[in-house]
Amino acid sequence: MFGISDPGIYLAYLLVFLCVIFAVIYGIINWNKGGNDKEQPLEEDLKWEEEELKIKEDEA
Amino acid sequence: MNTFVLGLIVLAYLISLTYLGFKGYRKSSTDKDYLLAGGEIHPFVMAVSYGATFISSSAIIGFGGVAANFGMGLIWLTFLNMFVGVVVAFLFFGRKTRRIGHHLNAHTFPEFLGKSYNSKAIQVFAGAVIFIAMPLYAAVVLKGGAVFIEKIFEIDYNIALFLFALVIAAYVIAGGLRGVMYTDALQGTIMFASMIFLLIWTYKTIGMGFGEANVHLSEMASEVPDKLKAIGHMGWTSMPEAGSPWWYTLVTSLILGVGIGVLAQPQLVVRFMTVKSTKELNRAVLIGCVFILATTGIIFTVGAVSNIFFMQTEGQIAINAVNDLDKIIPEYIKASMPGWFAAIFMLTILSASMSTLSSQFHAMGTSIGRDVISTISKKQRNNTRITRGGVAFAIIISYIICYTLSIGVIARGTAIFFGICAATFLPAYFCSLYWKKTTAKAAFWSMISGFSASLFALLFMHAKESQALGISQFIFGKPVLFDKMPWPVLDPMVISLPVSIIVIVVLTLLSNNSNERNKNVLA
Numbered sequence: 001m002f003g004i005s006d007p008g009i010y011l012a013y014l015l016v017f018l019c020v021i022f023a024v025i026y027g028i029i030n031w032n033k034g035g036n037d038k039e040q041p042l043e044e045d046l047k048w049e050e051e052e053l054k055i056k057e058d059e060a
Numbered sequence: 061m062n063t064f065v066l067g068l069i070v071l072a073y074l075i076s077l078t079y080l081g082f083k084g085y086r087k088s089s090t091d092k093d094y095l096l097a098g099g100e101i102h103p104f105v106m107a108v109s110y111g112a113t114f115i116s117s118s119a120i121i122g123f124g125g126v127a128a129n130f131g132m133g134l135i136w137l138t139f140l141n142m143f144v145g146v147v148v149a150f151l152f153f154g155r156k157t158r159r160i161g162h163h164l165n166a167h168t169f170p171e172f173l174g175k176s177y178n179s180k181a182i183q184v185f186a187g188a189v190i191f192i193a194m195p196l197y198a199a200v201v202l203k204g205g206a207v208f209i210e211k212i213f214e215i216d217y218n219i220a221l222f223l224f225a226l227v228i229a230a231y232v233i234a235g236g237l238r239g240v241m242y243t244d245a246l247q248g249t250i251m252f253a254s255m256i257f258l259l260i261w262t263y264k265t266i267g268m269g270f271g272e273a274n275v276h277l278s279e280m281a282s283e284v285p286d287k288l289k290a291i292g293h294m295g296w297t298s299m300p301e302a303g304s305p306w307w308y309t310l311v312t313s314l315i316l317g318v319g320i321g322v323l324a325q326p327q328l329v330v331r332f333m334t335v336k337s338t339k340e341l342n343r344a345v346l347i348g349c350v351f352i353l354a355t356t357g358i359i360f361t362v363g364a365v366s367n368i369f370f371m372q373t374e375g376q377i378a379i380n381a382v383n384d385l386d387k388i389i390p391e392y393i394k395a396s397m398p399g400w401f402a403a404i405f406m407l408t409i410l411s412a413s414m415s416t417l418s419s420q421f422h423a424m425g426t427s428i429g430r431d432v433i434s435t436i437s438k439k440q441r442n443n444t445r446i447t448r449g450g451v452a453f454a455i456i457i458s459y460i461i462c463y464t465l466s467i468g469v470i471a472r473g474t475a476i477f478f479g480i481c482a483a484t485f486l487p488a489y490f491c492s493l494y495w496k497k498t499t500a501k502a503a504f505w506s507m508i509s510g511f512s513a514s515l516f517a518l519l520f521m522h523a524k525e526s527q528a529l530g531i532s533q534f535i536f537g538k539p540v541l542f543d544k545m546p547w548p549v550l551d552p553m554v555i556s557l558p559v560s561i562i563v564i565v566v567l568t569l570l571s572n573n574s575n576e577r578n579k580n581v582l583a
Contacts, residue, residue, distance in 0.1 A: 003273070003297075004132070004278065004297045006297060006299055013132075016138055016139045019139060019147065020142070020349050023142070023147060027347070034339040
């Protein structure tokens with residue numbers, strides 16, 4: 001394959017090409033996916049918790 | 061190429077860097093801007109910056125020379141760079157790191173680990189490890205860049221080193237991670253374009269296609285010098301003999317060490333937290349893989365194929381024609397490429413060095429500034445100012461190392477840093493993402509044991525480092541503790557990484573306390 005007889009080398013090239021093909025297909029299919037994150041409320045919750053902790057510490 | 065044209069090209073390059081550094085500076089008013097580029101970087105900038113940081117000049121010049129000498133076995137490294145360094149890193153580590161990092165409001169990799177385990181000790185220790193180990197890695201790249209400038213412009217090494225460090229310091233200290241990533245994107249684009257040209261021109265010059273050249277290269281196996289055959293070299297299109305010294309070096313150090321080591325690189329991990337959503341990471345997978353193929357994939361192939369060129373023009377293989385591994389690629393460019401490309405290639409090497417260095421300086425500076433000093437200090441201070449001071453301090457340390465440590469030690473800096481990072485951080489980092497039960501205590505001791513085991517293997521077991529450092533010789537009177545094969549050639553990571561994995565698994569399983577971590581964020 002590719003003019004190379006050692007499977008140890010042509011397998012590496014084959015995997016490199018397959019990996020690029022996967023990345024291109026994956027990238028195109030998911031180009032616009034994953035834009036709407038649902039974690040925003042949780043981040044606010046966390047900040048709220050942190051503030052709460054600070055208040056408790058101050059009180060102590 | 062005359063000096064005037066060369067000067068103009070470099071001037072245009074420096075003006076572009078100044079503009080991008082200034083753009084970063086103007087947009088960096090908060091900690092998040094300075095440390096995470098505001099958390100809203102474009103996927104192209106993120107992916108190219110990641111790739112350009114990952115691929116240093118030594119990957120092009122040094123490993124390109126190794127490919128010319130030892131052949132295409134290094135393509136396995138390209139595969140791991142792509143599969144582990146991009147696909148696994150972005151999809152299995154990056155997405156969760158970004159999400160959890162945003163929840164925790166983490167701005168650096170040590171801060172991410174510290175907040176994940178709710179432990180300041182972890183953050184401070186991680187910051188300290190980065191600050192101790194990374195200057196050596198930075199010194200490799202800094203010294204390599206300065207030597208390159210010294211040769212190209214025929215100026216004094218000391219001046220070259222000073223100017224090189226000064227230019228990078230200016231845009232890293234002023235522009236923070238925005239400045240670093242904007243300039244990385246420009247530098248990565250130069251690297252990408254020149255590598256594509258290099259590939260096309262190589263096959264045009266030797267007058268063969270990919271398959272035909274490989275057949276020709278296979279037939280040249282009889283030209284392998286006897287001293288290389290003795291360590292396992294079986295031809296440029298063949299893997300080395302299994303179990304031979306070169307096989308161990310290729311498989312454990314180059315392929316596994318560098319290929320797996322990439323997953324726990326602080327300066328790369330922090331990039332996952334610079335994008336706004338998963339969408340940017342999905343897009344970055346495509347861009348990142350194509351970038352790695354175009355850089356390491358091309359240079360490793362061209363390096364091996366350069367033997368055909370040298371055989372056609374000088375009647376001998378690359379290493380015999382040039383005699384120095386690090387000079388094979390520059391000599392090949394000079395002999396085979398058009399004159400104007402030599403100047404562009406010079407920019408490519410400078411870009412590869414600068415993109416790696418700027419991120420190293422930023423990571424070291426944030427580690428000492430934010431993760432160590434700001435975390436330990438009880439007083440409220442201006443964090444960005446402390447971080448900027450940290451970056452400046454890190455640059456000075458790396459600069460001093462270039463003068464104080466021997467070439468033998470500095471040359472091992474990349475492998476030392478990769479090994480230490482993987483053994484110290486990888487298990488704790490992986491578990492912070494995927495194993496909710498992991499306790500802070502288990503993570504902390506895994507980091508301590510991984511770091512200690514790395515140091516032990518580097519100082520007393522792996523011949524290349526222990527001989528260069530000379531501590532084993534000083535204490536035990538011999539360069540390595542165990543001289544029976546394969547111990548002296550086995551990469552330290554093969555020993556130290558299992559140690560840190562075992563420690564984190566055993567301590568977590570032994571512990572009943574699962575309340576040590578902030579589980580809210582580990583969805």
